[in-house]
Amino acid sequence: MMSVLEDEGYASACATSGRQAMELLATRTAGLIMLDYALPDMTGAAFIEQIRELGCMIPFVMVTGRDDASLAVQMMKTGACDYMLKDTTFLDRLPAVVSRALNDARIRERLQRAEMSLRQSERRLARAQKIARMGSWEWNVVTGEIYWSDELYRIFGFAPREPAVIDMEWIFGLVNPTDMAAFRKVMLAAAKNAQPFNIVYRINSLTDGEVVVNSQGEVECDSSGNVVLVSGTTLDITARIRAESEIQQLINYDTLTGLPNRSLLHDRLKLAIAQAAREHNLVGVLLLDLDRFKSINETLGHRAGDKLLKTVAKRLSACVRESDTLARLGGDEFVTILIGVSSEDGITTVAKKVLALIAEPMYIDGHEIYTSGSIGIAVYPMDGEDGHTLLKHADLAMYQAKEQDRNNFQFFSREMNTKVLERMMLETSMRKALDREEFFLVYQPQVDVRSGRIIGMEALLRWQHPDMGLLGPDKFIYLAEDNGFIIPLGEWVLRAACKQNKAWQDAGLTPVRVAVNLSSKQFGQQRLDEMIASVLMDTGLEPQWLEVEITESAIMKNAEQNATILHKLKEMGIALAIDDFGTGYSSLSYLKHFPITRLKIDRSFVRDITTNPDDAAIAEIIIAMAQTLKLNVIAEGVETRPQMEFLSFHNCVEMQGYLFSRPVPAEEFARLLREGLKY
Numbered sequence: 001m002m003s004v005l006e007d008e009g010y011a012s013a014c015a016t017s018g019r020q021a022m023e024l025l026a027t028r029t030a031g032l033i034m035l036d037y038a039l040p041d042m043t044g045a046a047f048i049e050q051i052r053e054l055g056c057m058i059p060f061v062m063v064t065g066r067d068d069a070s071l072a073v074q075m076m077k078t079g080a081c082d083y084m085l086k087d088t089t090f091l092d093r094l095p096a097v098v099s100r101a102l103n104d105a106r107i108r109e110r111l112q113r114a115e116m117s118l119r120q121s122e123r124r125l126a127r128a129q130k131i132a133r134m135g136s137w138e139w140n141v142v143t144g145e146i147y148w149s150d151e152l153y154r155i156f157g158f159a160p161r162e163p164a165v166i167d168m169e170w171i172f173g174l175v176n177p178t179d180m181a182a183f184r185k186v187m188l189a190a191a192k193n194a195q196p197f198n199i200v201y202r203i204n205s206l207t208d209g210e211v212v213v214n215s216q217g218e219v220e221c222d223s224s225g226n227v228v229l230v231s232g233t234t235l236d237i238t239a240r241i242r243a244e245s246e247i248q249q250l251i252n253y254d255t256l257t258g259l260p261n262r263s264l265l266h267d268r269l270k271l272a273i274a275q276a277a278r279e280h281n282l283v284g285v286l287l288l289d290l291d292r293f294k295s296i297n298e299t300l301g302h303r304a305g306d307k308l309l310k311t312v313a314k315r316l317s318a319c320v321r322e323s324d325t326l327a328r329l330g331g332d333e334f335v336t337i338l339i340g341v342s343s344e345d346g347i348t349t350v351a352k353k354v355l356a357l358i359a360e361p362m363y364i365d366g367h368e369i370y371t372s373g374s375i376g377i378a379v380y381p382m383d384g385e386d387g388h389t390l391l392k393h394a395d396l397a398m399y400q401a402k403e404q405d406r407n408n409f410q411f412f413s414r415e416m417n418t419k420v421l422e423r424m425m426l427e428t429s430m431r432k433a434l435d436r437e438e439f440f441l442v443y444q445p446q447v448d449v450r451s452g453r454i455i456g457m458e459a460l461l462r463w464q465h466p467d468m469g470l471l472g473p474d475k476f477i478y479l480a481e482d483n484g485f486i487i488p489l490g491e492w493v494l495r496a497a498c499k500q501n502k503a504w505q506d507a508g509l510t511p512v513r514v515a516v517n518l519s520s521k522q523f524g525q526q527r528l529d530e531m532i533a534s535v536l537m538d539t540g541l542e543p544q545w546l547e548v549e550i551t552e553s554a555i556m557k558n559a560e561q562n563a564t565i566l567h568k569l570k571e572m573g574i575a576l577a578i579d580d581f582g583t584g585y586s587s588l589s590y591l592k593h594f595p596i597t598r599l600k601i602d603r604s605f606v607r608d609i610t611t612n613p614d615d616a617a618i619a620e621i622i623i624a625m626a627q628t629l630k631l632n633v634i635a636e637g638v639e640t641r642p643q644m645e646f647l648s649f650h651n652c653v654e655m656q657g658y659l660f661s662r663p664v665p666a667e668e669f670a671r672l673l674r675e676g677l678k679y
């Protein structure tokens with residue numbers, strides 16, 4: 001047998017028992033096994049079973065001496081690829097049987113490989129569909145049969161093949177009622193008119209509730225052009241849609257209040273303008289800025305500030321119609337776009353409503369908070385024909401509203417534009433003015449009318465502006481306070497005043513105290529006391545020759561913190577005067593809390609003191625109050641002799657005013673100190 005096989009070109013090896021055959025297979029590979037049914041140590045069937053268990057899948061041909069049909073069947077059942085009877089023709093038939101068996105084995109192996117690869121592809125497809133949340137489907141339009149991939153079942157919330165029968169009506173029933181008509185139309189059009197489609201719709205998944213899907217379908221037609229098959233894919237795009245909408249939300253809406261932000265505001269404004277242009281209507285742009293929001297934020301903390309902004313947003317929403325837009329620009333700025341308005345009266349009504357709602361108390365973290373707002377209004381088309389201009393003009397008007405008196409609204413006017421441009425110019429040049437030494441101080445004497453001698457002086461700031469000429473503090477201090485420049489500027493004033501006073505003392509002039517105005521913003525400054533101490537140290541002026549002037553309202557802004565600072569100043573030996581006394585709180589209780597040395601009667605009471613009984617009474621009360629509290633009292637703005645006499649008669653002997661001297665430059669003041677006043 002081996003020589004026959006070798007003649008045919010096959011390599012062969014022989015084993016005489018099942019055990020020997022197994023040892024042989026352990027060391028060599030084979031394409032075919034020719035196996036005797038009866039082996040000395042086991043049956044051929046037992047041998048096959050053993051090698052199969054070891055994973056050896058080599059095909060085999062069973063050889064036997066018995067011509068028995070049932071034995072042949074039994075052998076084929078064990079997996080034999082052929083069966084040979086050992087008769088006289090055995091060797092003649094052997095080459096053909098071996099060749100066929102090897103051929104069959106090759107074909108079988110190829111088929112097995114193809115099947116395996118098909119299964120693998122199916123598994124990969126199913127995995128890919130699962131990952132992509134994409135199902136595939138087929139609809140046999142002729143038979144009505146529908147195939148769904150496993151993933152498609154999952155998208156609809158079923159276990160694969162859970163519903164035994166699926167038909168189109170059942171599928172329509174799974175679509176969200178809002179989108180059902182559109183979906184049905186598309187599917188039926190595909191089946192009838194061979195229309196491919198791409199549709200997004202919502203389904204009601206059994207497990208996930210509302211799911212957004214995207215179905216794309218293709219059609220196949222027979223030779224007559226009739227649709228026979230509609231097939232396609234259905235993709236679950238819920239997560240993508242959600243992410244897109246979250247992105248849109250972030251791009252267009254303010255995260256704190258949920259209101260449209262600046263970007264969406266501009267879009268809406270554009271639309272509003274286009275609509276108003278078509279309908280010959282007006283668009284009102286109201287820009288609201290909360291008054292004192294910064295200090296509320298600083299005092300109560302940012303979380304309370306956030307809550308306040310949310311409350312404001314809610315209240316504002318109640319003021320506007322659904323068709324209007326309410327947006328938050330950022331910080332404490334809100335914008336309302338009013339559309340479909342035909343006159344400014346309608347805009348005024350809304351502005352008043354907004355102010356009234358903002359002014360109502362808010363309850364935040366156990367605090368009752370009162371705030372107010374300032375509104376600037378620009379109207380299309382009079383104040384601008386595009387969104388940017390309207391917003392800019394509403395902003396200018398808002399600043400005007402703030403300056404006028406907070407808690408009010410202002411319509412934009414052309415003059416405002418000029419005013420704000422001037423303001424911006426001043427702001428820019430102010431920052432350079434310190435380095436360019438454009439600021440200087442003038443000094444106004446304070447007099448004891450009993451002796452007629454100068455007992456002190458108030459240092460007053462002036463700015464020699466290169467283009468605008470000499471500017472008084474009323475032209476720029478408010479700006480410096482707004483933009484924070486008051487901090488370096490205030491320190492410069494203090495240093496210059498102390499240095500000058502010390503220089504006069506060193507020059508042998510009679511020592512007098514110098515009063516320096518402190519802005520409320522300087523009280524908010526970190527370590528104000530340390531700054532003042534270092535100025536005194538640097539200039540060498542003794543603290544007793546320095547007085548700081550602060551207004552009643554400034555002192556009360558942050559009463560507790562200010563009291564601490566003022567006590568520190570007092571301990572250092574610095575005097576404290578309350579400026580503009582009588583115009584603010586005028587509360588006795590606060591006078592006790594602060595280490596005050598002097599009250600300054602405001603010049604508004606002094607002006608008509610001899611003609612207006614109310615002013616006279618107020619001045620008298622202030623003098624009496626000062627005496628009771630053992631404080632010094634000085635009257636400012638004394639311009640006439642009768643005013644001086646009235647005050648002096650009522651025991652106010654310290655005075656300051658044009659009657660004695662206007663504020664004068666340092667050289668002139670030195671002369672007054674040397675020569676005395678003439679009045």
Ligand SMILES: Nc1nc2c(ncn2[C@@H]2O[C@H](COP(=O)(O)O[C@H]3[C@@H](O)[C@H](n4cnc5c(=O)[nH]c(N)nc54)O[C@@H]3COP(=O)(O)O)[C@@H](O)[C@H]2O)c(=O)[nH]1
Pocket residue numbers: 444458459460461472473474477490493517518519579580600603636637638639656657658659663
């Ligand atoms: N934070 C700072 N504020 C300052 C500083 N320098 C000044 N100021 C404040 O500016 C306000 C206006 O000051 P000014 O224009 O200098 O006016 C002062 C006097 O010129 C004016 N005055 C004095 N006597 C009379 C008078 O008889 N009649 C009259 N009509 N005006 C007069 O009064 C101003 C001084 O007022 P006061 O300070 O209230 O004593 C002013 O409020 C300053 O506080 C600065 O460096 N920092």
